[in-house]
Amino acid sequence: MAYAQTIEQIRERIAEHKRWDLVFAIVGVLSLIIGVLTFVALFLNMALEGVPRLSLDFFSNFPSRRPGQAGILSAWVGSMLVMLVTAVVAVPLGVGAGIYLEEYAPKNIVTDIIEINITNLAGVPSIVYGLLALGLFVYQFGFGQSILSAGLTLALLILPVVIVATRESIRSIPIGIREGAYALGATKWQVSKDHIIPYSMAGILTGVIIGMSRAIGETAPIITIGALTFIAFLPPAPFSAEPPYVSFEWLTSPFTVMPIQMFNWTSRPEAAFQVNAAAAGFVLVLMTLAMNGLAIYIRYRLRKNLKW
Amino acid sequence: MISLKFSAGALAIASAFLASGAAFAQSALVKIDGSSTVFPVTEAVAEDFQKAKKNAIKVTVGISGTGGGFKKFCRGEIDISNASRPILKGEIEECKKNGVEFVELPVAFDALTVVINPKNTFAMTMTVADLKKMWEPAAQGKITNWNQINPAFPNAPLKLFGAGSDSGTFDYFTEAIVGKAKSSRGDFTASEDDNVLVQGVSRDVNAIGYFGFSYYVENKDKLKSVAIIEKAGKPAVAPSPETVLDGTYQPLARPIFIYISTKAMAKPEVREFAEYYLAHGEKLSKEVKYVPLPSKYYKMGLDRLKAAQKGTVFGGHADVGVKMDELFSRKLVN
Numbered sequence: 001m002a003y004a005q006t007i008e009q010i011r012e013r014i015a016e017h018k019r020w021d022l023v024f025a026i027v028g029v030l031s032l033i034i035g036v037l038t039f040v041a042l043f044l045n046m047a048l049e050g051v052p053r054l055s056l057d058f059f060s061n062f063p064s065r066r067p068g069q070a071g072i073l074s075a076w077v078g079s080m081l082v083m084l085v086t087a088v089v090a091v092p093l094g095v096g097a098g099i100y101l102e103e104y105a106p107k108n109i110v111t112d113i114i115e116i117n118i119t120n121l122a123g124v125p126s127i128v129y130g131l132l133a134l135g136l137f138v139y140q141f142g143f144g145q146s147i148l149s150a151g152l153t154l155a156l157l158i159l160p161v162v163i164v165a166t167r168e169s170i171r172s173i174p175i176g177i178r179e180g181a182y183a184l185g186a187t188k189w190q191v192s193k194d195h196i197i198p199y200s201m202a203g204i205l206t207g208v209i210i211g212m213s214r215a216i217g218e219t220a221p222i223i224t225i226g227a228l229t230f231i232a233f234l235p236p237a238p239f240s241a242e243p244p245y246v247s248f249e250w251l252t253s254p255f256t257v258m259p260i261q262m263f264n265w266t267s268r269p270e271a272a273f274q275v276n277a278a279a280a281g282f283v284l285v286l287m288t289l290a291m292n293g294l295a296i297y298i299r300y301r302l303r304k305n306l307k308w
Numbered sequence: 309m310i311s312l313k314f315s316a317g318a319l320a321i322a323s324a325f326l327a328s329g330a331a332f333a334q335s336a337l338v339k340i341d342g343s344s345t346v347f348p349v350t351e352a353v354a355e356d357f358q359k360a361k362k363n364a365i366k367v368t369v370g371i372s373g374t375g376g377g378f379k380k381f382c383r384g385e386i387d388i389s390n391a392s393r394p395i396l397k398g399e400i401e402e403c404k405k406n407g408v409e410f411v412e413l414p415v416a417f418d419a420l421t422v423v424i425n426p427k428n429t430f431a432m433t434m435t436v437a438d439l440k441k442m443w444e445p446a447a448q449g450k451i452t453n454w455n456q457i458n459p460a461f462p463n464a465p466l467k468l469f470g471a472g473s474d475s476g477t478f479d480y481f482t483e484a485i486v487g488k489a490k491s492s493r494g495d496f497t498a499s500e501d502d503n504v505l506v507q508g509v510s511r512d513v514n515a516i517g518y519f520g521f522s523y524y525v526e527n528k529d530k531l532k533s534v535a536i537i538e539k540a541g542k543p544a545v546a547p548s549p550e551t552v553l554d555g556t557y558q559p560l561a562r563p564i565f566i567y568i569s570t571k572a573m574a575k576p577e578v579r580e581f582a583e584y585y586l587a588h589g590e591k592l593s594k595e596v597k598y599v600p601l602p603s604k605y606y607k608m609g610l611d612r613l614k615a616a617q618k619g620t621v622f623g624g625h626a627d628v629g630v631k632m633d634e635l636f637s638r639k640l641v642n
Contacts, residue, residue, distance in 0.1 A: 065352040065596055223372075226341075230351045230369035232358050254339075254368050264371070267344070267501045269526035269597065274503075 043285065050278030058279060062232035063261065067272035072280050074231045075261035078147070079216055079287070081235060081250060082257055085151020086158065086215055091208055094159050095197075098166025098204075103192055122160035129157045130221030138225050145226030147235060148251040153221050158211030165207020169200035202302035209295035213288045219259040228256050229264050258284045336577035341370040342377020342390030343476050344500070345520055346564045348596040349416055349589070350390050356592065357584045365577045374476035375399075378567075382408050387572035388582070391565045392418070392476030397624030400642075409570045409642070412620045413609045414635045415585065416593035416600055419521040419547035420481055420560040422534040427513045430454070430461050433544035435537040436559065439485045442466070442516070448493040454514065468496035469505045469517030481518055484559040484628040506531065518560075521547055522597035536560060552599045559629035564598070570616060579613075586610045601632065608636045618642055 061071025105111045133153035143149040173196060181191045235253035239246060258280060265277035340350055347369060354367040372380065374391045381389035382403040395403075395412070403410065422439065424431050431454070438457050441447060454461040471477040473490065478498075483489040499505055502519040509515040510530035524533055524547070535544035538558045551557035566585065572578040586609045590600040619640035622630075 062355075063351075064355055065348060226370065226372075228368045228370045229347065230354055230367075232355060233363060233366045254337075267503055268348075269502070269520075269523040271526065 046278045046281050049275055050282040053275050053279035063230055067270055067276055070276055072261055075256050075258045077234055078255035079257045081147050082150045083216055086154040089155035090158050090162050094162025095166050095204055098163045099192055102167050102170040118160050118163055126157055126218050127220040129153055130224030133225050146252045147255045149225050150222055153225055154215040158215050161211035162207050166204050169203025170196055173199050202299045205298050206295045209291050213291050217259055222257055227260050228254055231256050336365045338367045338578050338581045339386040340388040341372050341380050341386045343374040343392040344371045345392035346390035347371050349593045349598055352592040352596050353585045357581055373474050382406055384408055387569055387578045389567040391567055393480050393626050394622035395620050400624050409618045410567045411613055413566050414563040415566055415589045416564050416598040417552050418562055418564055418598055419552050419557055420518055421521050421524040421547045422518045423509050423524055423531040424516050424534055425509055425513045426532050433535040443492055444486045445491055445493050448495050464514045467512050467515040469508045469515055470496050470498055472498045472500035475500055480562050483626045489626050525597045549599045555631050582613055
């Protein structure tokens with residue numbers, strides 16, 4: 001293309017570039033609108049159908065053949081307990097692995113292979129984790145079809161997400177902070193404990209909660225390891241009035257989770273169950289939103305405390 | 309400080325359980341799994357049973373399909389298996405290998421219903437031979453127009469909706485119509501979720517599909533059932549509780565079962581549950597839109613249970629068109 005010669009030609013060139021700028025802006029806005037509108041439409045549809053069904057009873061009733069009396073008690077309690085196990089397992093393992101890979105591990109072919117594998121694991125379909133867990137946790141380790149098995153399965157599922165988030169977060173810490181600490185004779189552990197972990201906490205927690213938000217909606221691996229569809233009792237309470245006060249019996253209890261309850265209702269013939277499913281879906285989306293909200297809040301609080 | 313907050317949250321969740329007062333001592337548990345077709349009946353029984361026992365006995369019901377249920381049953385992982393077809397030879401052998409013996413109890417009838425769009429006026433009755441022409445494996449890619457089934461039908465594309473291949477419904481329909489279980493054309497819209505099939509048929513004038521009777525009953529305003537002619541010379545029979553009970557709706561009326569492990573029957577809670585099932589199965593199966601057996605068969609089931617008569621009357625075959633009295637008059641085979 002020839003260079004512009006005159007003022008007119010230059011103006012024309014500029015005008016043309018601006019036209020393209022506008023075209024791209026319009027395409028961008030359209031893409032955004034399609035994505036957002038689809039979600040809003042789905043969410044509103046679900047909310048309009050389901051919200052009138054929400055009541056205290058809906059949260060405190062067990063499933064039932066009568067749609068009007070059916071509730072999500074066993075499902076939301078099950079989901080919470082499974083998430084608890086998932087967090088307790090995935091956070092220390094994921095953060096530990098992330099810190100090791102970033103701060104301790106030598107950069108060689110072995111760590112490269114591990115790195116590639118972790119990234120790939122994040123993309124493995126969740127049903128594969130379910131099958132692995134069925135063989136390993138349910139049968140090999142004999143944990144059975146329990147909250148423990150489900151929590152461990154989902155922990156494996158989100159482990160790559162936690163590791164990657166931890167590493168990203170650690171990498172964003174300026175190298176000068178490490179060097180300053182090392183210059184004063186700190187050991188790697190002191191650097192990690194006093195600087196790396198506190199500074200990267202915001203990013204790590206965000207990663208953890210994004211992983212948990214994914215895990216709470218998972219159905220396939222949980223069905224594979226044998227979550228139940230009808231269960232009208234709660235796991236044993238973790239605390240009791242008599243010694244030894246704390247009980248871990250709930251870990252071995254049978255359970256169900258929100259997405260399974262919802263799926264079961266959508267496949268029922270009676271139309272009233274579809275309303276229940278919409279209400280359960282609404283609650284599930286709220287749970288996910290609440291977790292994301294928590295992530296944003298924590299990130300905000302921790303960023304504020306950073307001194308550099 | 310963060311970790312403090314985190315564990316505070318965990319404590320809050322945990323104390324919610326304490327507050328809910330759900331402190332159970334080690335209580336009796338009945339484990340059930342299997343067919344999604346039988347699920348609504350068993351769920352209703354389990355719900356009422358737990359209430360009747362004031363939650364002293366806990367019951368869990370899973371859905372992993374008839375085949376998946378028998379796998380767990382024969383490994384001894386569950387007490388009762390829900391089944392929408394009789395136990396098959398391979399499954400009996402698997403059970404034997406693990407020393408699992410069982411009592412077979414028919415608990416209700418389901419009428420597999422062939423449905424068409426309400427606007428369809430030409431396919432109100434169909435013969436089994438017509439359906440076979442439509443669904444057999446040889447039809448794949450070839451039979452794509454209604455007028456290929458019957459020259460009297462209009463020139464319109466044929467849209468098929470059917471059960472997914474993991475379901476007992478698929479096994480039974482193919483056995484009854486094509487003559488061989490699991491033998492079906494593959495180019496149709498398959499779903500394990502019958503509501504998907506209901507939507508599909510209700511939106512397409514040229515569609516035809518099949519699923520359990522309860523889905524038809526709940527969607528009568530959107531669907532029309534096809535009256536079935538078993539063979540030439542017989543009258544066309546529409547699915548209904550009456551035609552199922554008098555045995556004229558053939559061959560798509562099917563009994564549904566529960567199988568109880570004899571080992572589990574030694575546990576009083578399992579025995580009590582099974583007895584409760586037979587005592588209330590008639591009322592409850594009707595409530596969830598299945599066709600209950602006549603009362604006397606529940607009593608015969610109770611006798612079979614009490615005498616712990618082991619085995620199946622089907623000898624490991626997926627027989628179709630079994631008459632109601634044959635469920636008890638035929639010889640039990642281990």
